[in-house]
Amino acid sequence: MRIKFFSDRLAAPAAALCAAAMMLSLGACGETAASDDAGDKSSDNTTSQIAGVVAKGDPGSKPQISLNSTPMTVKDGAYAILQEGDGDVIEDDDRVCVQAIYVNVKDGSELASTWEDGVPDCSLSLADGNLVESYRDVIVGQKVNATIAWGINDENSSGTSYLSVLTFVSKSKDYTRATGEKVKDIPSDLPKVTLDKDGKPSIDMNGYKGSDKLVVQPLIQGDGATVAEDGTVKAHYTGWLLDGTQFDSSWDRGEASEFALDQVIKGWTQGLAGQKVGSQVLLVIPPDLGYGSTSTGSIPADSTLVFVVDILATY
Structure with a gap:
């Protein structure tokens, strides 16, 4: 038998990205969309890319997100690399810590942000096999302080579609046994x-x-x-x-x-x-x-x- 955890801690694979560090729940991610166009990082996955999203600011700090035009539409799982990182390369067995901004694609307004709390979410492990492969393919090979936006098509009554804008602020490797x-x-x-x-x-x-x-x-x-x-x-x-x-x-x-x-x-x-x-x-x-x-x-x-x-x- 396993220890009684009282509730299942592990999130669904896609939710690990769309809900990482989330302060409010706006809905679940859908399936990854088929590719519309190719980019440098999309050659090994089938995720389409988002155009018209701009991030300003120093890598590793809260970016200023703007949309070239509104309203815009996004596909579930579509992404855009908004800022290149300037830190260590993220590897396929890393645990990464993220800060997040959630942006309404109808008007470009900020729905929520985790930056103000100053505590990144470090729940995203690239080694545990629970992450959808197309998301993982985008993250692996990026550098710490990179900022990437993912599209979320929400199906709640408000019909809110939004961008989950994640900045990868640090990385580490989990131990496999006690070491000390x-x-x-x-x-x-x-x-x-x-x-x-x-x-x-x-x-x-x-x-x-x-x-x-x-x-x-x-x-x-x-x-x-x-x-x-x-x-x-x-x-x-x-x-x-x-x-x-x-x-x-x-x-x-x-x-x-x-x-x-x-x-x-x-x-x-x-x-x-x-x-x-x-x-x-x-x-x-x-x-x-x-x-x-x-x-x-x-x-x-x-x-x-x-x-x-x-x-x-x-x-």
Whole structure:
């Protein structure tokens, strides 16, 4: 079984672009349109390009967006590269952080912007396979601080069509396992964790009987970004009962999990908030911070849960 996330955090592939950093929801992206004309970046995809959109300003700062004529029409998935970047080249295994402006194509007005908050959205991973290939093809090979507009044909009652104008302000690579300094002086009465060559943990309960309070013991101390209490985490993990029975493992599924900390059991929220990316953490979660008196899958009611969590990314 998987950890109970209470709701599905992962967005639909196209929505990862049309809703990245979105402060208001104006509708869903449609299917990528067939190509009308070719450009330098469209030779390897079937996305049409948008003409008549201009961006002014320094790369990496909020651009001033104008339309040559209004009203204009846009196809879902059509794009325009408005500003070339001046930073590092974006690669196909990067996580990119974006700032966004949403522009009404009927009159050129700004519908919303994330720039004013000063906090980019870093939820867009090019490596996880969830992004529509035509979008990915446009982004890969661009440089940090590039600005690209995508067309969104909205189908709500207002009939608002708009441009999602994204500036790629930074990039990073997700960890594949915990990477940092091994923690010394771990209490000897806690379960003993060993790792295989790939970083997958196994556990010896070492006679441990559990605790009525949350135990948070870093095993490897990373030096990446700090996990916020309301943040989202990408992690590899394995979970056991106190008798050593394994009930879940992202390692066995071959894919790390992403989840918002406000959508998981309290023991995860409290245990991971404040930790740093690259860390590996042993969590011992008493029933009242886990699933309580409820039986969940192969987890009996009133179970103490033991997890080893590798924190691979946060945003």
